[in-house]
Amino acid sequence: MAMTQAILQAGRNEMAGSVLRADEPRIRIRDVTLSYGALQIIGGISIDIAPGESICVIGPSGCGKTTLLRMLAGLARPTSGAVELDGSVLGGPDRSVAIVFQDYGKALLPWRTAAGNVSLALEARGCPAKERPAIIRELLEKIGLGRHADKYPSEMSGGMQQRLQIARCLAQEPKVLLMDEPFGALDAMTRQALQDEVLSLVATTGATMVFVTHDLEEAIYLGDRIVCLQPNPGRVGRMVDVRLARPRDQLVTREDPEFLRLRRELYDLIKDDHQ
């Protein structure tokens, strides 16, 4: 276990090195605004996200976190400005950008088994029927659902359903993984297990991640960088770099003085916004 983690870390560091060399970001959010009629939801956000980087977005409710994420997924169109993926403007949903919704109960097909739900993503990208079972098995193993391939979502716990949704996203082989408060509805233990799962998945696949959450500790634990949004209209209030060692550990990392300092800093920021 320790050895695989060491290898993972090596891979990660290598990637971090390549980030420094590349001047092309994976995602460039270029002065994006979004209004519904007279109501401005998002008022001018610009962020560059490097390949392999993990960004966490926090902020009070109504600050446009989810809207921002939906624009990155191509599900909402900016009123002005643009979202660029690898240098070209994103005009709509793109298979290389996967999104994990918070409401797993609505985003899974209740009439398909776990394997069938993963299969949907493979069918969408035209993967030949013969190759699908092996890929599905591998993905379900990876996410810890190997023994539950034939279960329907209704027979699974919330945590298992959310794992399944992540597995379906991985089947897209995404360059960018978007997560919209994915663990908000889960209990604390399941949530921690899934956080570690996500960390290791991001490390092995090298995917870029944008993770929306309202949980400060979750943001610090997962992110390389934290974007604090402010409401009315939504805009970037602050960017905070997270300089915590990887691989991270639920106990060690959370007791790191830097972790505690960051938590304090972010807490004060958010609290000010609420007042």
Add this chain to the structure above:
Amino acid sequence: MKAVLRNSWRAALLPVAVILVAQIAATVTQLESDSLASPLAIVSAFFSILADGSLMRATQDTLMAAFCGCVLGVCAGSLLGVVLGLFRLADDLLDLTIELLRPVPVVALIPVVMMLLGFGARMEIVIIALGLLWPSVVLARAAVKDVEPRLMEVSAVLQLRFSARLTKIVLPAILPQLFMSLKLAAGYALVVAVTVEITANPFGLGYGIMMAQQALRPAEMFAYLIWIGAIGWLVSLMLDAVQRRFFPAFSRGETR
């Protein structure tokens, strides 16, 4: 408000277009047919059967039969349903028999009742009542079984007598469902009434439309058809309004 207006002109577009196209086609081809009529001819036929009183008489006959049959069938069926819902022994005893009797199509009873009662309103009422009986039984039984068990426990703790339990707990609890059942039954009663009149009984709207066809008066036939549709629509609209007025929570839940 603007959205409502926009939606209603969108909803009206298709029927209006159909009527216009039909009228234009009829005018251009100088329609002379035993089976088709132009919209204008249908309107004038409607006013002539309205003027000579035949339409109102037929409407009254059909609605009266449908109403009586509906009340009879729903009352008898609901009563049986409540009894079956309250007493498990009775339910278990009759369940199989009801399951076997229920699928008999109601129109198959037309010859039987006709043989027993001859033509007329009585025969039609009995057939309608028989047609509504089983659905009412099933709905009332399900409603009673759905009564919150906690309420039944309350009535047991209070040591209510059976009659008090029925009138104070069970009936009020199932009233919305009983109304729902009545609403479904009303629509169905109209359908059965028209069917009986078309098939056998020489009175009412069904007979009127059949006679118009037999006399090769297509305009009158379509006038009857549209009128029958309008009546069904009005009845369901009225019952919806009553339901919204008296059982607002229930009708909200239904549309969800």
Add this chain to the structure above:
Amino acid sequence: MSHLSMRKLVLGILGLAAFILVWKAVTDAKLVSPIFFPSPERTWAALVKGLAGGPLLAQTVETIQRMLLGWLLASLVGIMLGALIGISRRARVFIAPTLELLRPLPASAMIPIAIAFLGFSDQMVLVVIAFGALWPMLLATIHGFSAMEPRLYEVSAVLGLNRLQVIWKLALPSALPMILASLRLGLTISLILAVVGEMLASREGLGQSILLASRSFRSADLFAGIVILGAIGLVGSRLLSMAERRLLRWQAAAR
């Protein structure tokens, strides 16, 4: 089988036996004239005779054929048309209100119109059956499509499914519970309209058979016909329930 359902079965059979005994007692005591109301034995005898060598078997086959053909036609047209209207929001806005307006129209009221066009023919009966059974399926498919979880449309957009895939893999399965329920309702309507059509247009089948039996006061034959019609309805709805349970296993799992 569990103890509970055993009790249900035994009591159910007891109840049925009591029902038949009451029927027998009523006819034996001549409370109703036997001309109108046959005893259970006479009904049974007429049933056996009619099915063994008499015309009943051929008439049953005829009625079932008519019912199934009309039902299949209605299912095909209803589901396909419903899918086309249901998948497009714009089509729904323009067409659905008209369909809702036409829904309360009794299917039997269309019989005279069908007669005007097709005369007293087999095609007329078929058209009436298909038209009557069409409505529930058409409306259920449209409703099922429009009730699809909006999140699933987003999932399909993110995964890059094309329109055909969305219909086939998302919308149809999610509308399936409603469609299956409407198929059962449609079958009931088909049987009713098959009988009505046969009575009115004097087409070979059970409907005509029971009408003729009642006209010549052969009450045993009349009741035998009714028993078969009930059996057809029962078997039809049972078969469809079984299919429903199989196809909707994923729903059963939730309970």
